[in-house]
Amino acid sequence: MTGRVPGQGDAGGSGPAAAANPAYSVTIRVPRGVRADIDAVIAAGPGAITCYADEPDPAGRRITLDADSGPTLTWLLSALRNRLGADLLQTEDPVFVVASTGKLTQALCASVTTGHDLALLDADADRRVIRHLATHPTHTDLFTGRPRRVALLSDASAVLDFEPLAAEAALPAVESQAVHLHRATGLDVIPMPIAARDAAELGRAIGMLAPGFAATVLVHTHVSHIDAVRAAQLPSATPLLDTVNDGLAVAATAAVLTHLRGRGVRPQSARVAVVDPARGGDLAGLLLAAGIRDLTLYDPLAFGIQPLHRLAAHLDLLVDLIGLASPPEQVPVLRTRPETPPPLASATSGPRPLHALPGLLRAAVRTHRPISAAARLAAVQALVDLTPPGGLLPPVDHPRLTPAVADAAARALAAD
Incomplete structure (x- = not known):
């Protein structure tokens, strides 16, 4: 018996038998005719390296290589520089390229083409809707985007296997989770790291943000903080998930x-x-x-x-x-x-x-x-x-x- 549930592997493993992982990849631009040199580098690698893509590029070829771990990727970059020299025209890290996009963005639901359109988004129009909601508070979900908007919060206390982080450092992980939740639900998921000093402060932040959202989800937050926030029984009726x-x-x-x-x-x-x-x-x-x-x-x-x-x-x-x-x-x-x-x-x-x-x-x-x-x-x-x-x-x-x-x-x- 292996001591493991059948089908379970070692997540994120980086041993000699680990497969190439797109999280450790590099995209290079090179002239035509250097593929044999690149293949020689791949063959000499200390770990698994595969060619994910080899596409035409104005400069020659655009090639993406996946390694099995951080150390293998570091070796690969050094070996490519040594082997190709000036023929290594450009390198970029796909992980950081994707991170720099923010991974998701807002889309306009209202037309802004004409002056008539813009007037429907101006102060007089807003004033009419606000007066209505002030006297009919149960209509908020009818005349705002709140029913499809979700707050995705983290106090950065449990981000993967890191020690507690500054809130902004958690953004890449929170943004990734926002992408996955949006894809699965179709809801507008807004990633928001919270600079909370303790669970009580996190709970207050959740309560203050709740009126603008259909639900709040805690992600990358230590389970003890989650327990404390839930035990506090926040006054808001907005559902809280984690x-x-x-x-x-x-x-x-x-x-x-x-x-x-x-x-x-x-x-x-x-x-x-x-x-x-x-x-x-x-x-x-x-x-x-x-x-x-x-x-x-x-x-x-x-x-x-x-x-x-x-x-x-x-x-x-x-x-x-x-x-x-x-x-x-x-x-x-x-x-x-x-x-x-x-x-x-x-x-x-x-x-x-x-x-x-x-x-x-x-x-x-x-x-x-x-x-x-x-x-x-x-x-x-x-x-x-x-x-x-x-x-x-x-x-x-x-x-x-x-x-x-x-x-x-x-x-x-x-x-x-």
Whole structure:
């Protein structure tokens, strides 16, 4: 036994067997006739290097090369400069090129072609709508863009595997999440890092921003801050979602159920342990609600690793939220570390917030209600139903994923 849930790989691995990864790529412009030199550099690389694209360019050729890691990319750039010299006309890093675009932008919904159009966007027109809303506050969603607008907030306290960052440094990750949520839901998702000194200040910022949005989503925010904000019971009626409770925990619960289904083990008779459960938000509660009766919550900092290895022989599945360096080999391990999600292209191999969050967000916006435990459990079942036999999870770009989760959650919210 490998000690890993079948289909799960090492997300972001950079060992000798790692495949080339577009996150470590370079685009070069070169004259025609130097491809043999480039191929020689690729062949001599210390790690995996592949040619993703070789296209005509006014200067000759425009070639994009993908490496398997940061060190391999650094070696590749140096080797190309040494081998090609003046024939290396230009280099650019696609990751930074994409980041410099901001990744998404606003689109005009109102016409601005004529003076008549502009008058409908001027002070007199605004004054009429504002007077109406002042006396009919329930009409705000009828006469503004709020129903399709979502605030995507982060206090930069849990950005991937970084220590807490300055808020602006989190923008690339928050912008990427905004792109994914927009693609999946069609909503206007506005990325906003918040320079909050603590969870209380973050909660106040959420409350102040809420009137302009149909929902607020916390992303790249430490689970302890999320818990504190939720415990504060903000006065706003705007639904608040987060990537832990409304994303990762839901997807991980579905993955547990599909793994057990594939092994012919009923949830009620399964023995499951969660390592470092505090990282998973309400994962333990969802697992219990989904029918897991024998659930061990294991804190490796308090008890060390050896007792876990002794326990493993009696388990059907180990859910690893911390990223164990040497997980037990006697039991399948579901890797669920929030900081190192599986690549999007292979997210059927492990849970990601995007499996559940877009659908739950749609349900919250549609019903104007906060997401409940029943809605999360309904989302779990929707994910299980969409997973093919022998699979762990559906792909995050499955065309029915977001609608199925949204419909299931909306029905649960209506029944609450």
